[in-house]
Amino acid sequence: MKLAFRWYGEEDPIPLSYIRQIPNMRSVVSAIYDVKPGEIWQEESIRKRKEQIEKNGMLFDIVESVPVPEEIKLGTEQADRLTDVYCENIRRCAKYGIRCITYNFMPIFDWTRTCLDHKAPDGSSSLIFDSNQLKGLDPLKEEIHLPGWDRSYTQEEVRTLINEYEKIGEEGLWKNLENFLKKIIPVAEEYHVRMAIHPDDPPYSIFGIPRIITGENGIDRLLSIVDSPANSLCFCTGSLGCAAWNDIPGMAYKYGAKNRIAFLHLRQIKRKTDGSFEESGHLSDCGDLDMYEIVKALVDTGFDGYVRSDHGRMIWGENGKPGYGLYDRALGAAYINGLFEACEKGRTR
Numbered sequence: 001m002k003l004a005f006r007w008y009g010e011e012d013p014i015p016l017s018y019i020r021q022i023p024n025m026r027s028v029v030s031a032i033y034d035v036k037p038g039e040i041w042q043e044e045s046i047r048k049r050k051e052q053i054e055k056n057g058m059l060f061d062i063v064e065s066v067p068v069p070e071e072i073k074l075g076t077e078q079a080d081r082l083t084d085v086y087c088e089n090i091r092r093c094a095k096y097g098i099r100c101i102t103y104n105f106m107p108i109f110d111w112t113r114t115c116l117d118h119k120a121p122d123g124s125s126s127l128i129f130d131s132n133q134l135k136g137l138d139p140l141k142e143e144i145h146l147p148g149w150d151r152s153y154t155q156e157e158v159r160t161l162i163n164e165y166e167k168i169g170e171e172g173l174w175k176n177l178e179n180f181l182k183k184i185i186p187v188a189e190e191y192h193v194r195m196a197i198h199p200d201d202p203p204y205s206i207f208g209i210p211r212i213i214t215g216e217n218g219i220d221r222l223l224s225i226v227d228s229p230a231n232s233l234c235f236c237t238g239s240l241g242c243a244a245w246n247d248i249p250g251m252a253y254k255y256g257a258k259n260r261i262a263f264l265h266l267r268q269i270k271r272k273t274d275g276s277f278e279e280s281g282h283l284s285d286c287g288d289l290d291m292y293e294i295v296k297a298l299v300d301t302g303f304d305g306y307v308r309s310d311h312g313r314m315i316w317g318e319n320g321k322p323g324y325g326l327y328d329r330a331l332g333a334a335y336i337n338g339l340f341e342a343c344e345k346g347r348t349r
């Protein structure tokens with residue numbers, strides 16, 4: 001496995017020199033943040049990011065994310081032109097050594113949470129999703145701001161987008177994903193890049209907006225659209241694991257054996273019966289996901305992709321981007337190292 005750590009560029013309060021000190025840290029997962037979705041990434045920006053990371057003794061060979069503009073997801077008349085731009089960004093990334101690109105196909109909102117600093121009894125804080133807080137809310141009727149939602153949209157724009165997604169529904173979204181993949185995957189293949197789609201987070205519909213990468217059925221369908229290792233998964237245990245019906249170790253084995261996991265996000269969650277959940281420390285004992293079984297499934301299938309600890313808690317008084325502090329993610333990385341070492345050595349005995 002290739003251990004990686006997400007870093008948000010110059011705005012990120014965590015110095016690269018600290019990330020380097022995490023044992024076995026290989027790659028920095030980053031992106032170009034000075035452009036909007038649908039715009040070309042300037043080569044100068046990519047080169048600069050690569051130099052910054054390499055100067056600190058690590059590699060820049062994986063990107064998270066190249067965002068997909070709403071026009072592509074909605075299949076508007078701009079979709080073809082914007083998909084060409086997306087392909088050009090794949091080529092440019094490849095030119096500077098990128099081997100894996102993460103993206104998602106979630107309409108309008110990226111991840112959804114109701115609170116970003118929920119205090120646990122031990123004094124740490126984490127992101128949570130409380131379904132009770134969303135009950136009765138209707139973004140078509142009232143102004144709703146949830147943490148993590150793109151604030152560049154006005155309420156009116158959000159309403160228009162929700163209406164448009166409701167119009168196309170799940171099948172419309174699938175059709176647009178299919179068109180997109182059929183254009184980008186051949187380019188990714190030609191340039192030796194693996195595209196890694198991040199599942200929907202959480203993996204079910206909120207406010208009636210369609211969500212399609214939510215479990216095994218959707219993933220099987222996605223992978224069959226273009227049957228190539230270039231069309232792969234960013235297997236996010238915490239996103240898929242919010243749905244109790246997803247067997248995460250089983251899925252890790254299934255898609256690992258098919259060589260369709262390019263990137264692994266290890267995130268722990270604690271589920272509640274009403275669909276709410278809390279993010280917790282990475283250890284198996286801290287939540288509902290058995291991290292040992294997940295890593296073992298991957299090691300058993302010969303996994304050699306990228307891995308990073310996903311969303312950590314805020315601990316030891318750290319202030320920073322919710323989910324993306326240094327300390328707990330570094331603990332997560334150390335835990336990942338331990339799990340992989342134990343599973344790999346156990347395998348050869």
Ligand SMILES: [Mn+2]
Pocket residue numbers: 198236239265267310
């Ligand atoms: Mn993730």
